[in-house]
Amino acid sequence: MVILITGPTHSGKTYLAQRMLESKKYPYLSIDHLKMGLIRSGQTELTPEDDEELTYYLWPIVCEIIKTAIENEQNLIIEGCYIPFNWRRSFEEKYLQSIHFICLAMTDSYIDMHYYEIKTHANDIESRQDEFDYSREELKEMNREYIEGCRENWEQVTLIDTDFEKTIKGLLE
Numbered sequence: 001m002v003i004l005i006t007g008p009t010h011s012g013k014t015y016l017a018q019r020m021l022e023s024k025k026y027p028y029l030s031i032d033h034l035k036m037g038l039i040r041s042g043q044t045e046l047t048p049e050d051d052e053e054l055t056y057y058l059w060p061i062v063c064e065i066i067k068t069a070i071e072n073e074q075n076l077i078i079e080g081c082y083i084p085f086n087w088r089r090s091f092e093e094k095y096l097q098s099i100h101f102i103c104l105a106m107t108d109s110y111i112d113m114h115y116y117e118i119k120t121h122a123n124d125i126e127s128r129q130d131e132f133d134y135s136r137e138e139l140k141e142m143n144r145e146y147i148e149g150c151r152e153n154w155e156q157v158t159l160i161d162t163d164f165e166k167t168i169k170g171l172l173e
Contacts (some may be wrong), residue, residue, distance in 0.1 A: 001019065001075050001100060002069050002075070002077075002099045003026070003077045003078070003102065004066075004078050004083055004087070004099060004100070005020075005077065005078070005104070006101075007081065007104035007117065007145045008105060008106075008142035008145070009081065009142060010118050010134070010139065011104040011160070012081060012164065012168060013081070016102070016104065016152075016171060019172055020077050020172065021077065024075070026058075026075040026077050027077070028077035028079060029076065029079070030079055031062060031080025031082045032080055033080065034058060034062070034080075035048070035058060035082065035141055036048070036116075038045065043054075053107070055081075055082045056084075058082045059083070059087075059091075059111055062078060062083070063090045063091070063119050066078065066091075066099065067091075070095050070098045070099075085149035085150060085155065086153050087101070092168055102158060103158060104167075105147045105150075105157050105158070105159060105160065105161060106118075106159070106161075107135060107143070107160065108140050109161065110162065111123050111136055111139050112136065118139070147173045158171060
């Protein structure tokens with residue numbers, strides 16, 4: 001089984017992947033780690049700010065990692081924001097049967113009520129190099145983009161609306 005976890009920045013993707021690693025004992029790959037390895041090694045001239053270009057650069061590599069894991073009957077969690085909304089088009093049905101997709105997104109009301117909490121927990125799992133400098137409105141817009149992108153591609157979105165921990169716990173069960 002390969003579990004894909006995506007969503008906008010600061011939505012809890014890495015936190016969920018870490019919790020799944022602990023509970024299911026599945027290894028996980030952070031697409032951010034792959035991105036930074038390729039950037040720092042000089043394999044690409046893209047920068048961490050080139051989000052859209054990075055999606056199209058990284059996705060073919062991630063697809064082949066997924067196929068290899070499935071072919072070898074290995075469990076794997078892959079998390080990151082560089083998963084295109086139309087990701088299913090990259091796989092034949094024999095692969096799709098072994099992929100579980102999760103998109104996390106926060107509602108506007110959750111962001112309004114928990115904005116400072118989101119900022120406080122920004123470095124819980126990873127030490128981020130950049131400061132949290134997103135406004136409430138920027139976070140809302142990024143989350144809306146994921147919600148809409150998933151819905152346009154008939155993908156389910158796990159909405160974080162009132163209780164983050166309860167939502168994560170529900171995904172772990």
